[in-house]
Amino acid sequence: DVKxxxxxxxxxxxxxxxxxxxxxxDMDHENMFWYRQDPGLGLRLIYFSYDVKMKExxxxxxxxxxxxxxxxxxxxxxxxxxxxxxxxxxxxxxxxSGAPSYEQYFGPGTRLTVT
Amino acid sequence: GxxxxxxxxxxVREGDSSVINCTYTDSSSTYLYWYKQExxxxxxxLTYIFSNMDMKQDQRLTVLLNxxxxxxSLRIADTQTGDSxxxxxxESIQGGKLIFGQGTELSVKP
Numbered sequence: 006d007v008k009x010x011x012x013x014x015x016x017x018x019x020x021x022x023x024x025x026x027x028x029x030x031d032m033d034h035e036n037m038f039w040y041r042q043d044p045g046l047g048l049r050l051i052y053f054s055y056d057v058k059m060k061e062x063x064x065x066x067x068x069x070x071x072x073x074x075x076x077x078x079x080x081x082x083x084x085x086x087x088x089x090x091x092x093x094x095x096x097x098x099x100x101x102s103g104a105p106s107y108e109q110y111f112g113p114g115t116r117l118t119v120t
Numbered sequence: 121g122x123x124x125x126x127x128x129x130x131x132v133r134e135g136d137s138s139v140i141n142c143t144y145t146d147s148s149s150t151y152l153y154w155y156k157q158e159x160x161x162x163x164x165x166l167t168y169i170f171s172n173m174d175m176k177q178d179q180r181l182t183v184l185l186n187x188x189x190x191x192x193s194l195r196i197a198d199t200q201t202g203d204s205x206x207x208x209x210x211e212s213i214q215g216g217k218l219i220f221g222q223g224t225e226l227s228v229k230p
Binding site: 009036038040045046047048050053055095097099101107108109110111112113114 | 163
């Protein structure tokens, strides 16, 4: 059974803290993604990665960075957390050889609250 | 740029059919997807349609694609309370990325 796991379901951090969100997939997928989900806005892409050590900015990368040192792991970093980064964060992975191609598999999400 | 639009809410009675609509902008999309998100969970692929198809049926689900109008719909027959969730429409774009709509929250009343 395919699986994407995220390090925490709920997280509460203080303004200015450095925050690490981890995502691990066991499907040997090339592509990994980080989204944030806000009511009425759907999913917005923060960063994605096509391969180890490769990363590309999505639609809303400001205030975030990512790291992909191993194929199965993709980390999202909030350098200095702010209250407007309070959100649900979703990780996903996909492969061009999937059926359908590029079907994205999602983790359960991390609900981050910044106070 | 690419955009996917959905209405935010739909309320139906148990046993009725639900129709969730979506419009998209990228005519070169290879696949269009419907994802379901249950409360407190991530998204799960519900069904998808290849862009050269007009219709796809999968048990209680029917997907209709109108390429001319760039309109996609998901029909759920005999809607049950367990179908209450947020439904996201998504289109595939170049490079393996997906563009998601805002999500339609389906509420099924007994």
